[in-house]
Amino acid sequence: MKTKVIRMNPEHIDRNAMEEAGMILKKGGLVAFPTETVYGLGGNALDEEAAGKIYQAKGRPSDNPLIIHIADISDLKRIVKEVPEKAEKLAEAYWPGPLTMIFSKSEEVPYGTTGGMETVAVRMPDHPVALALIRAGGGYVAAPSANTSGRPSPTRSSHVEEDLDGKIDMILDGGEVGIGLESTIVDFTEDIPTILRPGYINQKMLEKIIGPVRMDKGLISADSKIRPKAPGMKYRHYAPKAELLVVEGKPQAVQKKIRELTREKLEAGCRVGIIATDESTFAYPEGIVKSIGTREQEETIARHLFGVLREFDDSGVDCIFSEAFDTPQMGQAIMNRLLKAAGQRKIKV
Ligand code: TXA
Ligand code: MG
Numbered sequence: 001m002k003t004k005v006i007r008m009n010p011e012h013i014d015r016n017a018m019e020e021a022g023m024i025l026k027k028g029g030l031v032a033f034p035t036e037t038v039y040g041l042g043g044n045a046l047d048e049e050a051a052g053k054i055y056q057a058k059g060r061p062s063d064n065p066l067i068i069h070i071a072d073i074s075d076l077k078r079i080v081k082e083v084p085e086k087a088e089k090l091a092e093a094y095w096p097g098p099l100t101m102i103f104s105k106s107e108e109v110p111y112g113t114t115g116g117m118e119t120v121a122v123r124m125p126d127h128p129v130a131l132a133l134i135r136a137g138g139g140y141v142a143a144p145s146a147n148t149s150g151r152p153s154p155t156r157s158s159h160v161e162e163d164l165d166g167k168i169d170m171i172l173d174g175g176e177v178g179i180g181l182e183s184t185i186v187d188f189t190e191d192i193p194t195i196l197r198p199g200y201i202n203q204k205m206l207e208k209i210i211g212p213v214r215m216d217k218g219l220i221s222a223d224s225k226i227r228p229k230a231p232g233m234k235y236r237h238y239a240p241k242a243e244l245l246v247v248e249g250k251p252q253a254v255q256k257k258i259r260e261l262t263r264e265k266l267e268a269g270c271r272v273g274i275i276a277t278d279e280s281t282f283a284y285p286e287g288i289v290k291s292i293g294t295r296e297q298e299e300t301i302a303r304h305l306f307g308v309l310r311e312f313d314d315s316g317v318d319c320i321f322s323e324a325f326d327t328p329q330m331g332q333a334i335m336n337r338l339l340k341a342a343g344q345r346k347i348k349v
Helices: 015-026 048-058 073-078 085-094 128-136 157-164 203-210 251-267 298-315 331-341
Strands: 004-007 031-033 040-044 067-069 099-104 119-123 170-173 184-187 194-197 243-248 272-276 288-291 319-323 346-348
Touching: 015 031, 015 040, 015 128, 015 170, 031 128, 031 157, 040 048, 040 128, 085 099, 085 203, 157 170, 157 298, 243 251, 243 331, 251 272, 251 319, 272 298, 288 298, 298 331
Parallel strands: 004 170, 031 170, 067 119, 099 184, 243 319, 243 346, 272 288, 272 319
Antiparallel strands: 031 040, 099 119, 184 194
């Protein structure tokens, strides 16, 4: 299959190209598109065959459910059994935006989309290209992140091409995404709304609108026997080719430790990568040092995390040492992705 890549200016959407993309979805094909979080791989959510193609293109285990993307709140009722009042409040506050909510599914949603589950995840993305595509494609677009299963989520159209060129019909290139980490997932099928995946919208922001919200137990104790409730969170996602170790502690102690570890590995003949920030690159005289962003603006760290992991995959390093990024708003989401990439390997100094 030849994958058509179309450059889309989010401020000035090419109507003809968008119509073509929508037609692909209506006919059961696949279109990758930008959202504010990461690029998604879209197919018609109400068409079981299209959903099947998504799993195949990504090499994704078929028990891992897809998120349905909508463009209008009024479209929600067709795919869910009921909308709890608290969910309605969150939708009002944060949709369109990086928030996914889980409901009991209606009969219109095929099991092929939900990985056999009775529940369905729904989100309204905050990106003009995504919203236009959803509308052009019939209103319900199932979209996981547009990466090969097991690779970091794509934050640029070139990442999507790396993984899916030749396997999907079209890629809409809307430039680099804004947030860079996938949406927060809140489960409304529990007695207390529960965060299944941390994201830009953190626990505090949720509680401000609806009161108490819980973290999924499988998230807090990542190495325990408790399985995360979101099937996708149990996989070792975002696994870089090199072995990754996260070093946590006060900045100077972390820098000293990473310098020592780097020396040891270099002496053993390994190629070493280091994930630092603009504030600390100077502290590492050896190894391939990449700045992920600045601690002054945590959103730069979130936005570049997956891209930096991909760059290290291309650079052929054998091991990577990363600083920890416990930043105020998105620290939990950033560390969740980073530690997953590290297979939970972390040391404290
Ligand atoms: O930001 C995002 O959410 C991106 C963009 C494209 O919208 N999408 C995304 O999709 O991250 P994906 O498929 O890569 O991650 C969806 C996660 C998986 O961990 C999956 O297991 C979980 O959501 N999930 C989906 N439906 C679920 C359900 N009914 N119950 C529990 N977890 C669910
Ligand atoms: Mg994903």
